[in-house]
Amino acid sequence: MPEAPKVPIAASATHDYVIDHNRPDVNQNALEFIEDVTTNADEIQKRVLAEILSRSAHVEYLQRHGLNGRTDRETFKKVMPVVTYEDLQSDINRIANGDTSPILCGLPISEFLTRYIYISSSGTSAGERKLMPTIEEELERRSLLYSLLMPVMDQFVPGLDKGKGMYFLFIKSEAKTPGGLVARPVLTSYYKSLHFKHRPYDPYTNYTSPNETILCPDSYQSMYSQLLCGLCQNKQVLRVGAVFASGFIRAIRFLEKHWSLLCNDIRTGAINPQITDPSVRDAVLRILKPDPELADFIESECTREAWQGIITRLWPNTKYIDVIVTGTMSQYIPTLDYYSNGLPLVCTMYASSECYFGLNLNPLCKPNEVSYTLIPTMAYFEFLPVHRNNGFTTSISVPKSLNEKEQQDLVDLVDVKLGQEYELVVTTYAGLYRYRVGDVLRVAGFKNKAPQFNFVCRKNVVLSIDSDKTDEVELQAAVKDAINHLVPFDASLIEYTSYADTTTIPGHYVLYWELRHDSTTPIPPSVFEDCCLTIEESLNSVYRQGRVSDKSIGPLEIKIVETGTFDKLMDYAISRGASINQYKTPRCVKFAPIVELLNSRVLSNYFSPKCPKWVPGHKQWCTQKQN
Numbered sequence: 001m002p003e004a005p006k007v008p009i010a011a012s013a014t015h016d017y018v019i020d021h022n023r024p025d026v027n028q029n030a031l032e033f034i035e036d037v038t039t040n041a042d043e044i045q046k047r048v049l050a051e052i053l054s055r056s057a058h059v060e061y062l063q064r065h066g067l068n069g070r071t072d073r074e075t076f077k078k079v080m081p082v083v084t085y086e087d088l089q090s091d092i093n094r095i096a097n098g099d100t101s102p103i104l105c106g107l108p109i110s111e112f113l114t115r116y117i118y119i120s121s122s123g124t125s126a127g128e129r130k131l132m133p134t135i136e137e138e139l140e141r142r143s144l145l146y147s148l149l150m151p152v153m154d155q156f157v158p159g160l161d162k163g164k165g166m167y168f169l170f171i172k173s174e175a176k177t178p179g180g181l182v183a184r185p186v187l188t189s190y191y192k193s194l195h196f197k198h199r200p201y202d203p204y205t206n207y208t209s210p211n212e213t214i215l216c217p218d219s220y221q222s223m224y225s226q227l228l229c230g231l232c233q234n235k236q237v238l239r240v241g242a243v244f245a246s247g248f249i250r251a252i253r254f255l256e257k258h259w260s261l262l263c264n265d266i267r268t269g270a271i272n273p274q275i276t277d278p279s280v281r282d283a284v285l286r287i288l289k290p291d292p293e294l295a296d297f298i299e300s301e302c303t304r305e306a307w308q309g310i311i312t313r314l315w316p317n318t319k320y321i322d323v324i325v326t327g328t329m330s331q332y333i334p335t336l337d338y339y340s341n342g343l344p345l346v347c348t349m350y351a352s353s354e355c356y357f358g359l360n361l362n363p364l365c366k367p368n369e370v371s372y373t374l375i376p377t378m379a380y381f382e383f384l385p386v387h388r389n390n391g392f393t394t395s396i397s398v399p400k401s402l403n404e405k406e407q408q409d410l411v412d413l414v415d416v417k418l419g420q421e422y423e424l425v426v427t428t429y430a431g432l433y434r435y436r437v438g439d440v441l442r443v444a445g446f447k448n449k450a451p452q453f454n455f456v457c458r459k460n461v462v463l464s465i466d467s468d469k470t471d472e473v474e475l476q477a478a479v480k481d482a483i484n485h486l487v488p489f490d491a492s493l494i495e496y497t498s499y500a501d502t503t504t505i506p507g508h509y510v511l512y513w514e515l516r517h518d519s520t521t522p523i524p525p526s527v528f529e530d531c532c533l534t535i536e537e538s539l540n541s542v543y544r545q546g547r548v549s550d551k552s553i554g555p556l557e558i559k560i561v562e563t564g565t566f567d568k569l570m571d572y573a574i575s576r577g578a579s580i581n582q583y584k585t586p587r588c589v590k591f592a593p594i595v596e597l598l599n600s601r602v603l604s605n606y607f608s609p610k611c612p613k614w615v616p617g618h619k620q621w622c623t624q625k626q627n
């Protein structure tokens with residue numbers, strides 16, 4: 001994600017740890033900041049918590065739980081519960097409905113940041129959006145994290161100040177709560193802020209997209225104009241990116257569909273009349289000049305049969321792709337490699353609507369080695385140990401609600417253990433206390449005293465028919481194994497999702513696959529059947545037991561869907577309030593209209609031809625564990 005403005009962090013308990021942006025060696029200064037805060041991680045965490053609690057000593061939520069103005073970690077851990085969004089829902093609703101008394105935070109809630117949830121746990125459309133309270137000064141914390149990214153990157157790829165970044169960034173229209181607070185995604189809030197819009201010129205934050213194209217609420221016009229500006233400055237582009245890999249691939253797909261219109265604009269120096277937003281037109285016209293030679297070049301590249309390496313062909317000076325490919329995004333790595341001829345994929349930061357967490361200090365590492373160093377000034381972090389039921393199943397087991405002892409057992413930032421997995425729990429300046437973010441992280445190492453985490457997954461069971469519980473990581477690994485069968489046919493998986501179909505008896509897992517199939521050699525049905533079986537073989541023993549012994553799960557099914565189906569799914573999500581920047585293809589769908597949409601585009605379907613292997617012997621243990 002592109003970094004931006006350079007502002008010191010708000011005066012606070014962490015005020016010793018500031019970046020002086022007036023220093024000429026600002027990059028060095030940022031690196032020193034990272035050294036300082038990671039060396040003094042525990043001391044800073046203590047101060048951050050004390051500061052949050054003393055500022056909010058009078059708020060209703062802390063009083064309700066009997067904190068009584070205490071600001072020490074011990075009392076905090078003893079009296080404050082570890083919570084999820086549902087626990088805060090009624091307090092958040094009061095704020096949304098206009099109650100301005102200090103309910104969660106001592107400082108005024110400036111807006112809500114929305115997190116789009118594809119389906120609620122009940123599978124209905126209710127509760128699709130979560131509202132995260134935020135305060136004005138959080139913008140400064142976010143800006144601080146952004147301002148660390150380029151100094152880190154510059155150590156590995158020097159000279160990025162000599163050209164531009166082509167980033168596809170989008171905003172979403174915003175809503176108002178009944179009480180009048182704005183509710184919008186965190187990136188929309190950020191891009192609309194003065195911090196972003198009025199960022200001083202900085203050679204490291206020079207983008208091909210003018211602000212007007214990013215701030216255009218119409219996603220077609222925004223994408224079109226950003227691509228147009230990126231294409232007409234193609235030689236200057238040194239890095240490309242979007243927030244998540246899926247967003248970047250969407251831009252490439254858009255180019256596949258619209259390159260001839262874009263070439264026409266470049267050839268004539270005039271903009272396609274579909275772009276009607278006057279500020280976008282003006283901004284683009286400041287950049288666009290008739291360039292028939294460039295138009296011919298783009299046309300000849302785009303009309304080549306294969307799009308392999310299209311990024312390096314059209315933007316020949318690109319040094320890396322800046323997109324998140326950790327977590328569920330890892331399945332886009334082959335597609336990005338294909339389009340870029342294997343350019344480095346750089347994951348720079350880890351953040352959420354609740355709080356921005358940290359950054360990758362070794363950005364050129366391989367995607368599967370990415371780890372994020374949490375910056376101790378951002379919030380107070382705690383970690384709930386997570387156990388994998390190794391040996392019998394790889395399911396992640398995280399308790400839904402915690403008893404008193406478990407609440408006290410959360411580990412502090414500097415006390416996490418190498419190799420152990422934890423669920424992240426945050427206490428923020430904006431009024432979340434011991435809030436379970438829902439992400440599972442693994443300790444990969446340490447930068448001074450601060451741990452560095454691999455992102456493992458969002459803690460959720462995506463598929464379940466019976467006592468089986470398949471999470472995102474297992475599904476991803478199983479699909480990865482299966483798609484090896486497609487390699488001899490020059491086919492690859494573009495996107496997938498899954499569905500636990502319980503309308504059949506017994507119920508069964510359905511995977512929807514969208515393929516890219518460049519060659520004319522047809523793929524025989526037996527290959528897809530092998531894919532089904534490979535997935536089943538990779539799934540955990542409780543699943544296989546259900547299939548083989550209990551017969552409680554039917555054969556796994558793969559449904560091949562038409563090209564463009566997942567774009568339709570994204571359009572649908574966007575029309576219902578998802579933000580393009582933050583959109584992640586759901587790895588499991590439950591919401592009936594989405595299942596219908598997928599089913600309406602099925603080209604063919606295949607079932608696992610036989611049962612996967614399963615060795616009895618640990619049934620009782622497994623059953624107990626699963627229950």
Ligand code: AMP
Pocket residue numbers: 114115116186324325326327328347349350351352353354437439455457458582
């Ligand atoms: P949102 O609040 O919609 O911005 O989503 C935040 C969530 O996106 C996080 O809690 C993670 O689950 C996911 N996420 C954010 N950054 C990363 C990252 N670098 N790698 C993997 N997942 C991420």
